[in-house]
Amino acid sequence: MRPASAQGSLTDQALVILDATDGTTMQQAIERIEAEGGRIVHVFPTHVLIGSLPQGHETALLGQAGIVSIHRSPLDPSAVAAEGQTARQAVEIWNTVFAGQQPQQTGLSAQEVGEELVNDVFYPPDLIGEVQMAAQGGISAASAPGYYQTSEFMIGRVAVGIVLPESDGSLDPSTEDWTSQEQQKVFSEIVAAMNWWAAREPRANLIFYYDDHFTSPLNTGYEPINRPHYDQGLWIGQVMAELGYSASSYFTRVRDYNNALRNQYQTDWAFTIFVVDSSSDGDNKFSDGYFAYAYLGGPFMVMTYGNNGYGSSNMDAVTAHEMGHIFRALDQYYSAHQTCTYRSGYLYVENQNSQYGGCSSNETSIMRGQVWPYWSGAVDYYARGQVGWWDSDGDDILDPVDTTLQITLEPQAENPTSENVITYLGSVEDIPYDSPTRPDVTINTITSVQYRLNGGQWQAATPGDGAFDSANESYTFTTESLAPGVYVVDVQAINSAGGSQMLAEGDILVILDPVDGALSSALYPYSPDPTTDDTPTYTGLATADPTEGATVARVEYRVDGGQWQEATASDGAFDETIEGFTFTPGPLPPGSHTFEVRAIDSNGKVESSYGGDTLGVVEGPETYTVALPIIIANRR
Template structure:
């Protein structure tokens, strides 16, 4: 159960044995309706749940979102706040622990959930639903504060060893310090109500329970504002709080912050982090490690922290700095420092100031400029060159734009300019085409992989692009033409890894090739490898495993084919550690059963080719992969074969990935009435079939990519000839967790690109990215603003096939390996956009 973290103090948990009435009348509003003159509070809804833990609460949130709702605040395990579409309360009640929904204030005394954090956020809901929030805003509307001077500080450097040491002390070995790259998906945040215990400074100002609750109310208001704006952009966003109250052990320390300079904030922040067990490094390593823990604990995409010092009436409204300083944050995190009353904005505007500072945490830049005192933004160029979107300009900066428009990042205004959403990673649906002026052609269908920062690693033959979440190029690399890449994967350190082969004219040498690129696009290591001097080994797929290694899947030429090891081309699976050394390798080929009197055991009948061409990481540090012959193999972290399944009666398997429940989802095609249909099969973690589907129109349809979605369903894409005479149309189908269609789209593509060989990713904002020689971004509803998209009529059936577990020949083949030299350049690329998702 998530409650206030009072550590050594005893929390007040009251269990009142009262039942909540399950059926109520509510007046519901469409999520995020900003068309009326009232604020985002219109239609704000309280949902109470009987869930027992964070995971169950997260599933409930995802379910509400899948039904068209928007959840601003999730306080697990019992409270959700946000907006739901009209008329769906009855559908939600009883699902995923949801037992109560209202838009009217409620009496907390009769509730069975009396943990402090649940009560705090129910009180916040009452503050909104009663109209008290609107009254407070109206009363303080005339008090417009001054610009928040120097409040966007440069992103700090982090010592990785200290950062990792903090988490390892907690028993956490797998982590990322990219905690606030974009304001999308799910965000955990901690509110620290900093309290002095008088051990260093005289304690002058002590938080009260009333002012703490008021600050929670205003902070929640400021974050709900962002979620309401996100809805307008088709972005999924939800915040999950962790409260550290003033009377808990964690927030207690010896200093009275308001009597210090802002540059001394390490005094209280370090003590608070020490209280929580983060003792290595400086405040930046400690808070970054804490945020990573917060992200892991609440299973969110991102996390940040807010430290709030108390300065009631009678106390200064600024720190002791010569330049007025009251609230500030670091671009890209890890934290925000604020006061109860920030400069002359007043306590009622706390939420507005937090909205502004939260923008900075997610890389939004200041847009105000004071010409008299010469402070604020000073350029309309790129303002966060070291961030995840270094090419986005700050065109609304007042210094260089006399037509600057109202924006939260300008003067804390209730609006967003066109630039701020791009700064924080909100991108409307787009189609971007990348033209390589070096060879004068457009990109061919390649491969796309979602990076942790919300951007992408994209591969096109021997050109590698690192893109931000809006499709802008961060860096580009053209590798020596004698190397051909087949596959690319984003890596946990912000870089990319690509694999393929070296072409035959460069005899004699191994043919397999892998190269690791860091976050700046520089090669950290590269390897050629193979088992023989004849270079017919190739890597067809690559992935990063959950334990930080890299695995390539492909094939090797086998000059020693015999009656048992009978493949001319055998599967070759190779694992590399993070420095690029081979740690294990396996060669597999299927033995074809031909029982006869002389040899009743499985053995070769002729010669077969086995190529592994799809690979994905699994939770245990191993991989799952597909090979020719529709064979699925599960390997553990050491390369040991755990199980295998052969799908007979299926045309071809093309894509596989692990699902949240530990099972697997596979997509490909199966013979159908129009020639072929999409084929989707769900397996459990032992490879047993749970359900299966064939989906298609009147012509051929072949699925190429499938991924799980955040709501527990699946999205699958591929090529279709069912709806147009041209080959290569893109068919996109969204399935729920049971395998039933919830959304479908068809996109014309007259380019005839490899029978709809497309890569597919769900973006962190809940939308979808599709690659087929261009990058197509759709919003979370599968829509492209301003364009009429087609939802095709599809048939769905339960196909027939059978599954076997064939005998395999397994060998730890010997390999040659070395680090080759090659030429690499940064090619000139022209990027242009189409208004609708059709090719030029």
Template sequence: MKTKIIGILICTLLIAAILPSQAINLGKNENLTFDYRYLYQNDVLIPPDIENAQKNRGPEPGYYDTSEFMIGTISIGIIFLESDGSIDPSTEDWTQQEKDYVMGSLGIPGGHLQWYNWWSTENMYFHSFMVYGDVHTVNISYEPITHPSAITNDYWEKLYISEAMDELGYSTGDWMQRVRDYTNYIRDNTETLPGVFGTDWAFTVFVVDNSNDADGLFSDGYHAYAYLGGPFTVCPYLYPGPPGGPLLKEVFAHEMGHIFYATDEYNGNTDYSGYLNQPDVEGSGCIMDNLAPYISSGTRLQVGWKDTDGDHKADILDTFPETTLNPYTPDPTKDKVLIYTGTATVQPLTNNNPNGLGNDVTTNTIGGGEFRVDGGTWMYIDATDGTYDEAVEPFTFTTPTLTLGVHTIEAYTSNNLGNNDPTPASDTITIKNKAVDIPFQWLYKFLESHPNLFPIIQIMLKWLGLL
């Protein structure tokens, strides 16, 4: 069964009063009388395929760059794993009520935002934070909760996730590649607006039913876990322990932090992570510590929320594009109306993440451009394909009619945040009354090697009015 849920949770974030260096409620969660942190010791894993992965060459996020920083739009693949009893005895069966609870906990329509509120209301930027869901229930031969988690033994995870992805049509490669293929698919193909497809980021959550399990834990005693930087997390349906403890909403928010490179704040180590290579805050009493619904100053920096100059543009995106203008040929020319071409390219901030591939990427796009002649009025530049919406945009423009002489043509472009290239590209061109046409240029090259014929040819060209 497959359910498509498109275009949910749109929230423009205007929390300008929170300074980048401030922590958000660093107090302990006094409502928790039971220390749940032991359940999440070492609950983050390193994706095994990163070591041999190829680095991305362009400014846009590549195949492995599905959750580099938590700014922008996100597609979440939500996969309910349903055992069919064909290999393991089926001890768990999803009910619609259970699924509705999960969907509500993950912020899907009919739910009450929950984790989404915590992340979004503490985002200090004007960037929109949008989430879109792609939901499936997939039959598998295994009962995941009865086996060890991948924290101690990834054998079982490989089996049931490979099988689940095969059911969804992703059968190439190992379990990790299959999930990455699916995650990239939903990132590229989620419909965010009518006729508009694609999000900035994506990851997958495999939801494991544990409602009938004695302790609610995998057989090795672990609960939810995630791969640092994605592409997925595994979250059991119910929390273990006595009443009053964290729910799926807290657990999911914690694991989502790992997906975007946030580290645990309870292990006694100050860990550096994230695009900006920032330290966590040990014992913060926040979501990456004891699952309390607050975000520490360290976690915010690790997921990319930093605005050094206070312009409400995250440092990661507050960069400037580069403009390339192709020189006009021939030069000199007799043409008085010139058609120029060039390329605008967004520039990513250097990725200092000590984890992952460390690709320099950005979700920025080119937003427009202008040109001018001899320091005059700036005029609009058209994108070659008619729309500015890519990280790299070819452009073209046509000058007004120019007079004879030397002219300087300048062009600059801007990105979608309104940041202009501070160093416009330029070209100097000379316009002559009777510049030699390209078909006759071969003649000059011929005369260079036969100078004795030059006087005769010169007389002929003057007679023809070409000189």
């Protein structure tokens, strides 16, 4: 039985059955589950989801967004017969991989070593220069991943095409025939491998969408297992043509398929897994000795059903290793001859856990191949970096999605103004994390833009196009009716990775007072309120009227209608049209206190409409000092 660490088991696992016929409803169901604190990891369009859901949230979800039932234990696959073969096989996967009905493990034991995956990573032969790539649309001008960028880092949503070729005997003698049991085995092992990676790094928020071409294998005139691996173009080209892709290069056909999957399922990345039937083959290898390999950075990997000595029951371990290559992790076993200083990945990380050479690290890792690293859940520090799983600043956001939010806010054309309802416009863009060598991309979207006045409560802005769902968004907001005074307008944005950023310099808005004009002061509300601090430090802002040639000369404050006292200029001197100020009153007794501020300009004009705040002061917990006697022994 496969150990739980290799399965990547999640707390509160759940199988969700949907009555959905389209991707929109399916995505709405995923969002509803996430809103209830759940996390979907595996999507079998359009009827089955597998992930985690906190106990007790079923009632809130049933009947919503096509959610028909939620299960925590094994389910009879016949219950979803009406939803098709993919749904049945997804339920079988739930039963065997997640719900504790795993069959007894066969093949290699965890401690045994299979044959090394010798030279199992290749470089895509169709890669072109970045200038030409950009000209052909391979790199998006909007920093979203382009045509060739289908697996830059292992974070986010991934479409996985699973393709099983089936020889029809028209060109080569047919020696292999997929059985339904073998097809189910392939599907289960691949999903287990995806789940293994998802469990290694929850912050990557991996979610896999599976495209089914395994329940109905695709015809080819060739028998792949009886040919050398480099004949792959013959049969891959044919099976891709079966799917309707007709480019002259079989690599382009696979890339077209991957990009179609990414568009269909609205994922960040996509890659294809080709599995060749070898159940009747003596050594489960191609005729030249290869049995599993992948292209660094995609677009696909190839495996045989038996994977040489690994056997079909360890296909998950082989898949997990090859998937590391898809997302740019390098081999670390000795015979790969990958040096310690060789770099790869979006973060351009060295290969310092390689067994070839005197590297600085020597850890068990999935990129060293074999079965044990998979069973023990081992991914070393450097392989993690190569797939994008470093968090350099320790903020729990992985580096490739720890992006910068660039916010703009259009200033008011008339300021100061006598209008008291103000509409603002602005924009926000998610600027990609800077890769040392790769084209910069972001998979983040803007999820929220908020504004506040004078440090008050954040309020939601409105997306310009009706939804915050891309990396570049416009927004607008309209204030409530504002009293005369000065207002600091702040804007902040939040992206899908959880990153937030506030506009460094918002707008300073002055609503003219009928008497004071632009002479105004504002006191930022103190937080927390109430407070146990009896000497709270306040900050605020004061303005003078530039049309009168005035500057702020002084700001005064008083507490509970008492004597006016001078505040301190934030920059050390009151000598400009706009000035920040601060003050700290003396110890305040418990109770509610009213603070008022007023500005005086360089012409001697005194503000008559005061700014202010009300603050509650409460007693803190009593503290005691205990003095213990010191006893000195009297020795004789």
